Amino acid sequence: xxxxxxxxxxxxxxxxxxxxxxxxxxxxxxxxxxxxxxxxxxxxxxxxxxxxxxxxxxxxxxxxxxxxxxxxxxxxxxxxxxxxxxxxxxxxxxxxxxxxxxxxxxxxxxxxxxxxxxxxxxxxxxxxxxxxxxxxxxxxxxxxxxxxxxxxxxxxxxxxxxxxxxxxxxxxxxxxxxxxxxxxxxxxxxxxxxxxxxxxxxxxxxxxxxxxxxxxxxxxxxxxxxxxxxxx
Numbered sequence: 001x002x003x004x005x006x007x008x009x010x011x012x013x014x015x016x017x018x019x020x021x022x023x024x025x026x027x028x029x030x031x032x033x034x035x036x037x038x039x040x041x042x043x044x045x046x047x048x049x050x051x052x053x054x055x056x057x058x059x060x061x062x063x064x065x066x067x068x069x070x071x072x073x074x075x076x077x078x079x080x081x082x083x084x085x086x087x088x089x090x091x092x093x094x095x096x097x098x099x100x101x102x103x104x105x106x107x108x109x110x111x112x113x114x115x116x117x118x119x120x121x122x123x124x125x126x127x128x129x130x131x132x133x134x135x136x137x138x139x140x141x142x143x144x145x146x147x148x149x150x151x152x153x154x155x156x157x158x159x160x161x162x163x164x165x166x167x168x169x170x171x172x173x174x175x176x177x178x179x180x181x182x183x184x185x186x187x188x189x190x191x192x193x194x195x196x197x198x199x200x201x202x203x204x205x206x207x208x209x210x211x212x213x214x215x216x217x218x219x220x221x222x223x224x225x226x227x228x229x230x231x232x
Contacts, residue, residue: 114225
């Protein structure tokens, strides 16, 4: 008679090995990323515990939670033991984490340096697979009045309508602008087109007594500031 397969459901583990109880008794900071994701999925497969499965998933993205958040539901389901429901749960949890980080950074609405711009815009642009161009509209205290996505394009570039930027600036009463766009390739180098659009917007805004303070190129982990590099 064959032996009944061992269940790897978390509820059947010894208490010391149960991440739910570990979180309750020792606090969330004491759990590894794999243990936290294991709580989300609840169980692994007959051959692998939930934690081991999550360790394997995390290893596939070099233990980078941002990279994990980029995996599609279909990609997550390629791991044995991850069905559609578990893949959706992981995706939803990581999206909540991204939104939480975005909301926290949105409170830093006064622009004091290029770093403060990056803190606001990285959650919006850092992980995107395509390029987007955004404008921050500031009042005379350098506080953000409004953020507008001006264009959304392929990885090769975007189109920027100078007239639309200035129309919006006048409508919200902005006295200064900060330009931002992302480089999905991760390259932190201003192209000729980046420099040209910066100069074009700066010249046009100046005629309306609006200052273009900076232009940031944003990637997942870093940024390039035109102002910091004396390109403004």
